[in-house]
Amino acid sequence: MSDSYGKVIELLAVEENDSGESGYLRVKFSTDTVEWLWEADRETVQSLKAVLVMDGLHKYRLSCHTVRDVMNETDIAQVTRTYREESTRYPFSCSPDFKSNLDEVKRVQHPQELLALSFLSRVHIDSEPHKEENVSSEKNRPRQLRRTRRLRQSLKLVSMSVVSVFLITVLSSFNYSHNFTDSSADVLNQAAPTDPAFAETTVLTPDVTVEAAVSSAGNPAENGKSLLNTSVSKPSKEPVSQMPYVELEEGVTYGLPEGYVALTFDDGPSQYSVEIMSILKEYGVGGTFFFVGTNVKKHPDYVRTIHESGYSIGSHSMTHAKLPGLGLEMLKEEMTGPDRFLEDIIGESSILFRPPYGALDERTESVSGQLGKKIVMWNRDPEDWLTRDQDKIVDYIKQMKASGSIVILHESQAVVDSLPEIITYLKNQNLSIVGLR
Secondary structure: OOOOOOOOEEEEEEEEOOOOOEEEEEEEEOOOOOEEEEEEEHHHHHHHHOOOOOOOOOEEEEOOOOEEEOOOOEEEEEEEEEEOOEEEEEEEEEOHHHHHHHHHHHOOOOHHHHHHOOOEEEEOOOOOOOHHHHOOOOOOHHHHHHHHHHHHHHHHHHHHHHHHHHHHHHHHOOOOOOOOOOOOHHHHHHOOOOOHHHHOOOOEOOOEEEOOOOOOOOOOOOOOOOOOOEEEOOEOOOOOOOOOEEEEOOEEEOOOOOOEEEEEEEEEOOOOHHHHHHHHHHHOOOOEEEEOHHHHHHOHHHHHHHHHOOOEEEEOOOOOOOOOOOOHHHHHHHHHHHHHHHHHHHOOOOOEEOOHHHOOOHHHHHHHHHOOOEEEOOOEOOOHHHHOOHHHHHHHHHHOOOOOEEEEEEOOHHHHHHHHHHHHHHHHOOOEEEEEO
16 A cells, blocks of 8 residues: 555544534545544634535545644644635644644555544445445444444554564564674664665654754855754664655755755656656665646656655745745745645645745745745755756765755756766765655
């Protein structure tokens, strides 16, 4: 099953219980026909209902991603309303428990895993005339949810006990004086994040916050903004991707901590996208693609191939428009337009966003935060779009301070030709070439 399973959540209805103490969401996951009841707290249900118009014309998709409203000390989730070609995203406040539930759904890899989630209860819908026999009435749904929840919790406890006994038995049979292989957890815990061999086989997840000021002639920020909090951590023992990556904080990022470098590719997808991805994959390094919505619509197969290969995809606006100066609705459309195509193609929207031309003002940054986006700028620019010269691109990379850099490149034949030499040079500098998330 694709790792995007469960990330497309169709919202069918939202109801409060008669008691008013809680409620439920009626949802479908991905392309399944099975409907589920999702138990939720009253505050989240009421907040969500306030942004819905259940008129039978609009469709709704619930996002798995949330942002933190620091001012009001609450979490903000998002629901996308679509009608024909129009798509609008609405934020609503949610409880910590609901945010936790969204995170659990986000980690789902296979539909069977949904059965283990205690807040979900499957509803069987029969296409025959007697379908009401298979569906609980509105009055009995809360009771059904509670019974199912208790049963699943009991089953989970039994399953955990059996697994624990099995693991203890197996582990006790090993001779602990035997040297572990390099894939053991101890070696992973001892490896330094800047070790290229380590970084190319291990996922980096948030743990240690690093703050550094980035100063460069290639920095597009006019106000000299410093690098925002960028989190890098000890390795996960269970990598979720084959490619190394750095998890970015919310806000605006211009560079990375020392020891890391990110190669980013703008303006695709194009005829060069898959070839660029193949070179990255051949060398076992990360990369991030910032796609323009109109190109996503033209080349869905390229998008799907890159996503399935484990590479990050960000948005580069809908039409590559210069964002400052646009009206509010047009600004939101430029920032979210690619999402409706990405959701149809790969089952998820883009969280990373790169403004065209590096044009960023306070309003664009504010709207980006409201939409749950992470803005990714850069601090190294070989101006490959201008020169289209392989040698000049490589020379720039070799002369720049590479450690801690986010390099902006554009999809072209010159970049394809220069990429093997660029990667080889950076790896020889003992740098970890990572994707961004």
